[in-house]
Amino acid sequence: MTKHILILAGDGIGPEVCREAERIINWLTKQGRAKFTVSHALIGGCAYDETGNPFPNETLEAARKADAILLGAVGGPKWEALDYAVRPERGLLGIRKELELFANLRPAVVFEELADASSLKRELVAGLDIMIVRELTGGIYFGQPRGVDTLPDGTKKGYNTLVYTTPEIQRIARVAFDLAGKRNGRVCSVDKANVLESTELWRQEVQKIHDAEYPNIALSHMYVDNAAMQLVRNPKQFDVMVTTNMFGDILSDCAAMLTGSLGMLPSASLGAKQANGRQHALYEPVHGSAPDIAGQGKANPIATILSLAMMLRYSFNMAAEADLVENAIKKVLADGIRTGDIMQSGMKQVGTSEMGDAILRAME
Numbered sequence: 264m265t266k267h268i269l270i271l272a273g274d275g276i277g278p279e280v281c282r283e284a285e286r287i288i289n290w291l292t293k294q295g296r297a298k299f300t301v302s303h304a305l306i307g308g309c310a311y312d313e314t315g316n317p318f319p320n321e322t323l324e325a326a327r328k329a330d331a332i333l334l335g336a337v338g339g340p341k342w343e344a345l346d347y348a349v350r351p352e353r354g355l356l357g358i359r360k361e362l363e364l365f366a367n368l369r370p371a372v373v374f375e376e377l378a379d380a381s382s383l384k385r386e387l388v389a390g391l392d393i394m395i396v397r398e399l400t401g402g403i404y405f406g407q408p409r410g411v412d413t414l415p416d417g418t419k420k421g422y423n424t425l426v427y428t429t430p431e432i433q434r435i436a437r438v439a440f441d442l443a444g445k446r447n448g449r450v451c452s453v454d455k456a457n458v459l460e461s462t463e464l465w466r467q468e469v470q471k472i473h474d475a476e477y478p479n480i481a482l483s484h485m486y487v488d489n490a491a492m493q494l495v496r497n498p499k500q501f502d503v504m505v506t507t508n509m510f511g512d513i514l515s516d517c518a519a520m521l522t523g524s525l526g527m528l529p530s531a532s533l534g535a536k537q538a539n540g541r542q543h544a545l546y547e548p549v550h551g552s553a554p555d556i557a558g559q560g561k562a563n564p565i566a567t568i569l570s571l572a573m574m575l576r577y578s579f580n581m582a583a584e585a586d587l588v589e590n591a592i593k594k595v596l597a598d599g600i601r602t603g604d605i606m607q608s609g610m611k612q613v614g615t616s617e618m619g620d621a622i623l624r625a626m627e
C-alpha cells in the first residue's frame with residue numbers, strides 16, 4: 264500500500280537534514296521495500312515569510328492527510344523580533360495542538376562509538392537505551408487558570424494550574440506500556456505524588472491501567488527529584504519512563520545530554536488512534552535550526568534520519584527497515600565517519616550530504 268509522507272523542512276538546517284532523510288525514503292521505495300510518496304509544505308519562519316502565518320491552513324490540511332510527518336526545525340534570529348502570535352515556534356505548537364499529538368517519545372541512545380562524548384563515565388552510558396514518554400498536550404503548560412495579576416497593594420501574583428484528567432493519564436500510560444512491551448518490558452512512572460494531588464491521581468491511574476491491562480509489564484513509580492538523580496547516577500536501570508508534560512520536558516533534556524550530542528537525537532509525537540485505525544504522528548530531530556551553521560553543509564543529519572527510522576517502526580510497522588537504517592548508522596560511526604559536531608581525533612570529518620552518502624552505502 265502506498266504511504267504518504269509530508270516533509271516540513273522548516274528553517275535553518277531543517278532543509279539540509281531533511282534532504283538526506285528524503286534520499287533514504289526514495290531508496291526504500293526504489294528497493295521495493297515500501298511505496299512512499301512525499302510532499303512538502305511550509306512551517307515556521309519560511310512559512311511566515313511566504314504567507315504571513317507560521318502555520319498556514321494549507322500546511323494543516325496537508326498534515327491531516329499525511330500518513331506521517333517528518334519535520335526539520337523552525338526558528339532563527341531573523342524572526343526573533345516578531346510578535347509571539349506569528350513566531351516560527353507557533354507553527355510547532357499549532358501542529359501539535361491541531362493534530363492532538365499528546366505523546367512525545369524521546370529515546371536516549373548512546374552508540375558505543377560515541378560513549379566518550381557523554382559528560383558521564385563511559386561505563387555508565389555505553390549501550391544506554393532508554394525511552395522517555397512525555398505527556399505533551401496537558402498539565403501545567405496548558406492548565407487554567409493561569410496568568411499574572413496585580414494585587415490591591417501593588418504587588419503581583421503569578422500562577423499556573425497543574426491539571427490532569429483520568430482519560431489524559433490513561434492514554435499516555437497505554438502508550439508507555441505498549442512501547443515497553445516491544446522493548447524490555449519495564450515502565451517507570453515519574454510523579455511528585457508526595458506533594459501534588461494531581462500527580463497522586465497520575466500514580467493511581469497508571470497503576471490501574473497496569474493492573475487491568477498490562478500485568479506482564481514491570482511497573483515502578485518514582486518521585487521526579489529521585490528520577491533526576493537516578494538518571495545521572497545509573498541511567499541504564501531504566502527502560503521506558505512515563506511522566507507529565509513539565510517533568511518530561513526537563514528529564515528528557517537531561518537524558519539527552521547523557522548521549523553527548525544534539526545532532527544524534529530523534530523524537531516522535533503521536534496522536535490518538537482514530538476509529539479508522541489511523542494515527543497522526545510527527546517525527547523530528549530534537550535539535551533546533553542551528554543558525555550558526557545553516558547553509559554551510561555542516562549539519563549532522565543523523566537525528567533526522569533516526570527520526571525517520573522511528574517513523575518506519577511506529578507509523579508503518581516496518582521494524583526490519585528501521586533496523587536497517589539504525590544499523591547503517593552504527594556501521595558508519597564504527598567506520599570512523601563523523602560530522603563536525605561529533606568529530607573525534609583520528610576520525611574522518613564529512614559534511615551533511617557525505618554523511619547521507621555513507622549511510623546509504625552502508626544500507627546497500
Ligand code: NAD
Pocket residue numbers: 276280335336337338339340352355525526547548549550551552553554555556561562563564566604
Ligand atoms: P540548536 O539546537 O539550533 O543549536 C544548538 C547548538 O547545537 C548550535 O551550536 C548548533 O550548531 C548545534 N547543532 C544543533 N543541531 C545540530 C546538527 N544537526 N548538527 C550539528 N550541530 C548541530 O539550538 P539553539 O541555538 O538554541 O536554537 C536555534 C534556533 O532553533 C532558535 O530559533 C530556536 O528557537 C530554534 N529551536 C527550534 C527547535 C525545533 O524546531 N524543534 C528546537 C530548539 C530550538
